[in-house]
Amino acid sequence: MANIYDVAIIGAGPAGIFASLELSDAGLNVLLLDKGREIAARVCPLQQGGKCCVLCSPCHLVSGFGGAGAFSDGKLTLSSRVGGHLEELVGLERSRELIDYVDSVYLRFGAPRKVYGVGRNISSLEKQASSAGLTLTPVKLRHLGTELCHESLKAMQSYLSSRAEIRLRTAIESIEVCHNGQKAIETSSGERFMCRYLILAPGREGAEWLCNEALRLGLTLSSNPVDVGCRVEVPMSTMKKLTSRLYESKLEFYSNSFNDRVRTFCMCPGGEVIMESTGGADPVITVNGIGYTQPRTENTNFAVLVSTTFTEPFHQPIAYGKYLARLANILSGGVLVQRLGDLMDGRRSTPARLEDSPLAPSLKAAVPGDLSFALPYRYLKSIVEMLQAMDILVPGVASSHTLLYGIEVKFYSSQLKLTPCLETEIEGIFAAGDGAGVSRGLVQASASGTIIAREILHRSGKKPSTIVLTSASSLGRLP
């Protein structure tokens, strides 16, 4: 008879990892599954000098131990106001306690002590933003950079490997609830695992799979707003006014023409624009950004995302986002890049126009073209209005040389109906992280895994135990 695990976790991103840490430390029998590879074996061909995204299946950038966190910029936003719905789910006080706890674990696994977004001069920036029609939300932030984020997750993999069973390169196809309440999960190669509790943490990459399984199991899904936009790249010096004090500036704006919420997201000073493939069996190429501990380019990139809420009968936010991304893929074979000046002049960007520009694109594989063929008017108009408002706060952002890459879509648009301890409508099946529509970043994804683990420990009559590591210097020398 197959081994019955206390807990099986689908997805080894931050949500799955934090649940595993807590559960295995308390002595439960944990199985952690992911379709991607071990962290050291995750190598993106594009970052090794490839010309274009070759649609690896699964994508090394977002799949494998560490999930999408493994190549992330490692910005830990230490506030419940951004990065997910934690505050709505568990209240302000508990979300603060969870964020502090998650931060302490990242610190123990090697995160640096320095925190941005606190101190003097922040309120003067808030006032200047407000005069430009923008809302600036200063958040406390710790920055690991891609290298250190990767190292911390590697340390977590090594720590967990002797405490939990980790099965990588194992894609889960389906979930079944048995008559005795146990859960069965089946892999794409037909292997079956049984467990008492199941945690679904498949991230944005697995959001579509999760949606399909949820519908098959009769679970209720609601639509989050659809976030669509582009990645903006400007000279690093242009953004210094904000990035030197805040590192990441969370700016929000309501577009004049459509009253849509437009916001900046994932700012990467000295970073690079990258391509990623996402969407499981039917992937699309989208754009993202990464930053490093030390700047590697002279540019700063950030996303400008437009959130739109659709009304009935619309119920396919992920399909809609993929459809838009596919338009950019059809036009360019991957990602389009356009100078803002060319967009405003109603013409495409060309290799020659880009070469004449003082700002060199960090994503060499992006194809010069025309974003207005891929992004609906409503999105483009809102993005341009946002950049013009930002230009008042940070002169130069709406320069004609500013680069726009398209398109960026965030696939956390479907939200599972969950209790405050993140249990689905099926007893013993929980959902965490970005794929379930709970979080939008590393800290809240990690916190969501912790919430579930603590609930399972409570039901099992066990106490959460603290992790053995004692200091950042333990990195690489784990027990």
Ligand SMILES: Cc1cc2nc3c(=O)[nH]c(=O)nc-3n(C[C@H](O)[C@H](O)[C@H](O)COP(=O)(O)OP(=O)(O)OC[C@H]3O[C@@H](n4cnc5c(N)ncnc54)[C@H](O)[C@@H]3O)c2cc1C
């Ligand atoms: C380039 C980039 C930069 C980012 N920068 C930041 C940042 O600076 N700060 C920040 O807060 N956030 C950042 N993020 C977002 C952050 O990485 C995510 O919010 C976080 O990783 C979500 O965690 P998760 O555990 O929910 O899912 P993920 O990290 O996406 O992990 C989910 C895992 O589930 C696996 N999976 C999916 N379906 C299946 C299946 N059927 N069977 C088996 N396995 C499956 C996937 O392979 C994946 O490894 C960035 C993301 C990217 C891509």
